[in-house]
Amino acid sequence: MTTKTITKKIQLLLSTLVLSFTCSLVGVAQQSLESTNQALRYSRYSRISLKIIPIQESSRDFVLQMPIEKLEDNASFGDYNFYFTILSGYNQTFADENLTKLEENDLKLNTQNHFYFEQKIKIPEEQNVAIAFLKVVDTRQGDEYYYHVDLISPFVLGHPNFGAYFGNNIPFDQNFLIQEEALLFKTKGPVSLHTFYYPTKFDSPYPPMEIKPAPVPREIKVEDQGDFLANTPRNFDDYGYFFIQSDTNSTQGLMIKTVPQAFPRVESWEEMVDMVVYISTRKEHEALLEAQDKKLALDKYWFGLTKDEEAAKTLIREYFRQIEFANILFTDFKEGWKTDKGMVYTVMGPPNGVTFRLNAEIWTYGNLDSNSKINFTFARVKNILTPNYYTLNRSRALQPEWFKSITLWRSGRMDF
Template sequence: MIRQKISSKFNPISGLILILIAFPFLANAQQTLEQLNQSLRYSRYSRIAPKVIPVKEGERSFVLQMPVEKIEENIEFGVYNFSYGILSSFQEPITAQNMVNLTEADLVRETNFHFYFEKTVTIPEDQEMAFALLRATDTRQGDEYYYHADLISPFVFGYPDFWAYYGDQIPFDQNFMVKNDALEFKGAGPVSLHKFHYPATFDVPLPPMEIRPAAVPREVTVNYQGDFLLNTPKKFEDDGYYFIQSDTNSTKGMMLRTVNDAFPKVQDYDEMVEMVAYISTRKEHEALNEAEDKKIALDQYWIGLTKDEDQAKKLIREYFKQIEFANILFTDFKEGWKTDRGMVYTVMGPPNEVSFKMNGEIWSYLIANSNSKITFTFARVKNILTPNYYILNRSRSLQPEWFKSITLWRSGQMDF
């Protein structure tokens, strides 16, 4: 893009007028955590993925581990401006005074896959809540990436005094790991950690317009699998999810889910059958489940939707790309595509606007050929396993746009 040259001559009077005009705008331009549009966090075209992982160091002090995944290849440090800050609420303005710039000298480590920063913060005794915010600004087109994490809030049961690390000593920045892969755990507390295994499987969530409550298991199986030493590689061999603790009398711990080696992509035809539930009729899905040869049945299913083999191939690629992203973005103790956010993401695509409140998350989609939006609201629910557990506020009013999106999928016209 060719930029118009700016004259180096400066007129003091015109400059003063410019400042007077711009000042109110600048004052009003201050945003809060609640006002930020964080849609880039869920974009299929994001170039980086920042994260904040708090590790408890003292009663009110935390080590903020801030890995930034390099999705775009060969990124040089200077392409992004990084800063972090501690906010006392979702309504506190984000300003130059409460955001601290991170320079290349602040890098703890850089690998082919991550930039990694680490800072220790202490929250004042009289501060009731605290939220860490990491911001990365792409200097090429001004895109701003954000990630925030509660340090002290009603939704946090407490952070562990240990964490897991990849072989290159970058903090483990996701909730899932491939079975039999190894992680190394480090911490300043006891020399060993306790491992609890939950061999749970989960059903596909109900659609957004289904307001009856979903079935809840009456019992949750948990197996204590003993303790293991810090600073030694540890593998997790069973299906399900794990909760790791240094103190079994506390609520603090680290949750991770084991997945197959194809994850976040689809593993086999049986899994593919389960995943098409969102865009299938009940009769179609029952027929796929009952088919002896799932591959043949699925081929017939996809071609039957589009009546065109090339369109069917495109539809398959797009649909399972959505599943892949849902797994990457939303996996907790459930696979990402089985969470409420993963379901909406798969069918509706990446949201145009994403905003957070302390007690929820709001996604908005622009409706084609209209000035209207459709909004999905996810309520944040207290959960001992993760401070980021969200369930959809279901409503019959979501039905028209939901069915419209499913129709686009089934006709092969959904495209992101």
């Protein structure tokens, strides 16, 4: 055998080994919360909506309620693969083979509107950060949906030790509750729960390039509504938000935001006037606020932007569709459209990229591989009412893209 032949055989063997190694890497592609694009979480065309609701039974013991809402008709369990795990950090890598697959016999309930799983887990004493992670793959087209929630982290003050449920025993998985509707609170411990009511209303946020801090109310009104019996339905008749606790000396509790019957849609002409603040000039908005006939003023406003009746109708429909999605996705103790995320979502549309770090959530618009992409960074803020409270890092550098999007809206050319 010649030296040349031996060399070729060695090269062929090396090529085979490299190809085999590369294929094995593809087969176990590693992801982390910091690298995984979770844009489908905020898509207007998602087929399902994921949620993890922790019930904290002790400092290290949790029941994970995992209701998965069916946004498409006649959803079948076989259309999806379901996985979950507990991560110890946002940079911890994972692959499907490291996740626990949830089978059909793991379902606690399968209703017309939900797949519902429930898992009990215990976090090791030495683990300082614990993140519950849920992944669902649409087997028909390969779409991957993700959801995560911190169980133990510097941004979590504790989770409630009781659950809130709709009448069909599906956990309360929405960001809001329609006024006068009831929830059933189930607890294994105390016979009663305590209610604090906050009738506070909030203004819309400053735009992304406004770097001066928004005014903060010196006092937030709160009413102590006392105890109510657990394991019985509880109505919420007032508008605002409530904080439910089993122990008022702890930081653990559940926030319930109540909203009008029409929510997440627009309720009145006055509300519509408030909502157009994001794409209006200050002069236009002040004129709308001062107008006696809000409907007439709004008709003139929308027609004035497009100079075309059909284009104006399309613009109205698309703008308030964005408002509706913002309300569904981002409501916390504020209506979704009044949050920083809701403002950006309304004007810029759904982000192309969504990634998470322990202390931030980053939205990317534009081609993810392009130098021309723009990022909106939402800083995570520790808050007793919710473990998922974020505020936008404002910067004058965001102004060009912001004004560009507003111009597209005002010309009737914004299209998601």
